[in-house]
Amino acid sequence: MQIQVVRKILEHNEETAKRLHDTFRSHKTLVINLMSSPGAGKTTLLEATLDTLQRSFNTAVIEGDISTTRDAERIAATGAQTLQINTDGACHLDSSMLLQALEHLDLSSLDLLFIENVGNLVCPAEFDLGEDVTVTLLSVPEGDDKPEKYPGMFAKSHALILNKTDLLPYLSFDVKRAETAARTVNRDLLFFAVSAATGEGLEGWTQWIADRVREKKAA
Amino acid sequence: MHEMSVAQSLIDIIRSEMDKNAVTTLQTVKVKAGRINAIVPEALETAFWSLTQGTSLEGARLELETVPLELECGSCGTRFISSTEDTLLLHAECPNCGWEFGHRVITGRELYIEYIEAD
Numbered sequence: 416m417q418i419q420v421v422r423k424i425l426e427h428n429e430e431t432a433k434r435l436h437d438t439f440r441s442h443k444t445l446v447i448n449l450m451s452s453p454g455a456g457k458t459t460l461l462e463a464t465l466d467t468l469q470r471s472f473n474t475a476v477i478e479g480d481i482s483t484t485r486d487a488e489r490i491a492a493t494g495a496q497t498l499q500i501n502t503d504g505a506c507h508l509d510s511s512m513l514l515q516a517l518e519h520l521d522l523s524s525l526d527l528l529f530i531e532n533v534g535n536l537v538c539p540a541e542f543d544l545g546e547d548v549t550v551t552l553l554s555v556p557e558g559d560d561k562p563e564k565y566p567g568m569f570a571k572s573h574a575l576i577l578n579k580t581d582l583l584p585y586l587s588f589d590v591k592r593a594e595t596a597a598r599t600v601n602r603d604l605l606f607f608a609v610s611a612a613t614g615e616g617l618e619g620w621t622q623w624i625a626d627r628v629r630e631k632k633a634a
Numbered sequence: 635m636h637e638m639s640v641a642q643s644l645i646d647i648i649r650s651e652m653d654k655n656a657v658t659t660l661q662t663v664k665v666k667a668g669r670i671n672a673i674v675p676e677a678l679e680t681a682f683w684s685l686t687q688g689t690s691l692e693g694a695r696l697e698l699e700t701v702p703l704e705l706e707c708g709s710c711g712t713r714f715i716s717s718t719e720d721t722l723l724l725h726a727e728c729p730n731c732g733w734e735f736g737h738r739v740i741t742g743r744e745l746y747i748e749y750i751e752a753d
Contacts (some may be wrong), residue, residue, distance in 0.1 A: 418655050420747040424643050424665070507636055537672040538636035541745070566670045570739055595735050599726050600670065602708045602736035 428542055431510035435517070435545030442522040445628045446530065448544050450568060451552035452561075453534030456578040458486045460552060460611040461529055465493045467621045472526035472628055477516055479508040479533045486531065496520070507538035510545060527628050536561065540568040548573050548627060553597075555579040559589045562597035569597040574605040576620060581610040637674060640745070641681035645691065647747055657752040660694040664749050668742040669703045669716075699748075701741050708736025716742075 423429060439446045451457050461476060468474055475496040478487040487499040500508060500516050508530065520528070530546065532539040551572040553561055556579060562569045569575060575597050577590065594606050605623070609616035648663055667673040675698045682696045703716040707728035716726045727734050 416655075416657070416753065417749050417751050418651055418657070419749050420647065420651050421749075422647050422651075423744075423746045424640055424647065425745060427643060427646070505639070507639075509639065540672060541636055541640075565672070567672050567743070570670060570743065598735040599737060600703075600705070600739050602738060 425541065428510050431514055432543035432545040435510055435513060436547075438517075438522065439528075439545060439547065442525070443632050443634070444522050444525045444528050445548065445624075445631045446528045446544075446546040447548045447550055447624070448530045448532060448539075448546035449550050449552060450532040450536075450539045450572075451534060451554070452536045452557055455534070455552045455554040455557065456611050457531050457534065457552055458489050460576065460578060460609070461490060461531060462493055463611045463614060463617055464529075464621055464624070465490070465495050467617070468527060468624060468628075469493065469495060471625060473524055474527040474529070475520055475525050476529045476531060477513070477520075478531050479512075481505070481533060490531075496525075502533055506533055506535050507542050508532050508544060509542045513544050526632065527624070536565040536568050540565075540571055547631065548624075550574045550576060552576045552578055553593065555582045555586055555588045559593040560596075562593055562599075566600050569604065570600040572601065572604060574607060574623070577606070577608045578611055580608050580615060581613050636672075637677040637681045638685075640673065641678060641685050644682065644747065645685055648691065648750055651750055652752055655752070658690065660691050660750060660752045662695045662697055662751040663747060664697045664699070666699050666701050666744060666746055666748050668701045668744045670739070670742045671745050673698075673745065701744055703742035704740040705737035706740055707731060707733055708738070709733035713740060
């Protein structure tokens with residue numbers, strides 16, 4: 416016999432993500448899920464971002480990595496509370512992993528929590544973590560066609576950050592093409608062009624985050 | 635390779651539905667996946683196959699149907715299906731006004747089990 420099911424396959428992940436979202440709301444902690452390909456500069460962007468935002472906000476970072484604690488060590492050096500999740504081969508973080516990790520964090524004392532997802536432009540897009548803000552980082556050496564090739568990730572993001580703009584003079588990267596393609600499937604996508612290495616353009620990004628943190632506090 | 639996680643969740647739901655309906659033999663599971671949902675059909679089939687080997691679900695058929703990418707034009711509001719044949723490269727010019735970006739995704743991101751056939 417045929418049994419009508421009509422259930423989302425990732426419903427378990429989404430239910431846990433919803434619970435996490437409620438927890439973040441009750442603690443008024445702004446949570447940012449940062450996703451990108453490997454090597455796009457997530458950790459460098461975080462180092463530069465924390466440098467500014469830690470002056471105003473209690474901030475923690477959850478580092479998702481397939482293995483090693485290299486990134487977590489770099490973040491810990493900024494003084495931010497850092498927690499490592501090793502996925503042991505899994506290509507993305509899911510909400511159950513995050514739920515477990517949160518047992519080791521005191522959310523009530525946190526204004527801002529960054530989650531650095533596993534470097535991968537495909538899989539993390541399918542797994543909500545209950546975050547407030549979803550950010551995709553794209554770097555100039557990856558090429559301007561990435562939003563066209565990986566629309567899922569860009570469709571679900573609130574903001575797109577183009578990193579390594581200091582390399583634009585040396586590579587053929589059409590900024591307008593990347594921005595336009597990303598917006599094809601996401602009319603509200605915000606766009607920031609930065610160089611985490613030189614600091615260029617970071618002010619707009621950190622100011623935007625600071626505004627979101629204050630907004631959530633006031634809500 | 636998130637298809638492994640997807641296949642595991644799929645199997646969990648199948649088992650719970652089979653228990654609920656007191657059936658024991660699964661013939662078919664029908665899954666609908668949106669076009670910009672990054673599911674590679676072959677990878678999901680392989681994952682499903684390997685996770686069901688040697689279990690009571692062994693031999694069941696996985697039917698995967700792709701849901702087209704339907705967009706609502708960011709300029710005039712017309713709804714249209716993105717017509718590109720290349721499954722990866724997006725080209726989405728509104729057939730009514732020619733606008734190319736700022737569209738809203740209506741369908742194309744879903745991932746769900748539609749039905750199972752079991753006895």
